[in-house]
Amino acid sequence: MSLMQIPRRVDYGLRAIIYLSTQDPEKCCSITEIAKQQNVPKKFLEKIIQDLMRRGLIRSKRGSCGGYSLARSANEISFYDVIEALEGSITVNACMDEEFSCDQLPRCTMVGVWSEIQRKVTEVFTRTTLADLRRTPCRDIVSASSLSSAA
Amino acid sequence: MSLMQIPRRVDYGLRAIIYLSTQDPEKCCSITEIAKQQNVPKKFLEKIIQDLMRRGLIRSKRGSCGGYSLARSANEISFYDVIEALEGSITVNACMDEEFSCDQLPRCTMVGVWSEIQRKVTEVFTRTTLADLRRTPCRDIVSASSLSSAA
């Protein structure tokens, strides 16, 4: 009963890379550390992080005292980069996928709506970088707890 | 490999209700007719249409020569109405769902992004009614074929 929801994979991946963006760029964070801090199943996260590696968003150091760090600076990594690395491109409906074509397309009146949605969603994701998230703890719930911890 | 895609169910349901909006309001269209015109599996469509019925978007006439027609006028039925009738509310990430709460929420920096996406998507879907689709055959592909058939 919930539509157009991003998968856990992507949420977890974003948690991880956002965590890295808050750490010293030279520091290597282990899977164990990230998983614990962000409350993500460790082995699952391991696989997710491998995908971010292959796409060149983060880099790794192997062996003891190894771990991960951002491959480029936080303002050069967008939400879209992460999402696309993990799940491929966003296609809000089947006909928005280039590889697929619908037989109704020539006389379909709703494709305009899908492309409008797709354009807007993509715009937000490409515009938002990890650096943008630095300051805002949680836009809506800036209440007692978060204020006191910031002091 | 395609993210945030609406399910076939919704696409089929929209095809059906859009088709009804192009027909005489008094005419009853049978499942068979709609399924054939819109190229949707008949039995599957039957179930989808029942959901639209229960939500009061369309009405039916039973028996021989029965069928379906819009329950209200085309400009009073939005995309959002149809989508919500078929799949429930749109929640772009788990934490946007009221029934679910994430333990990371208090210190999460990305909820703002999800709510922005959610707001924009919802805005387009609520703003767009079936009546809006009447004229536009297909915004992008207004090429030879559609132009000649319009003449």
Added chain:
DNA sequence: TAGTTATCCCACTAAATTAGTCTGATTTAA
């Protein structure tokens, strides 16, 4: 009243996706 055509209702299956685990090899610092 019988026959036909349609909605209505609910159980069921088959395929795909998602979320996650298990095993084990390889690399490197201490």
Added chain:
DNA sequence: TTAAATCAGACTAATTTAGTGGGATAACTA
């Protein structure tokens, strides 16, 4: 050499999606 880490890939379990089938019920027509 041992411990701590990444790396690689097969595997499973649960859920969701897409679709089917069978049959009851209702209304129109002859």
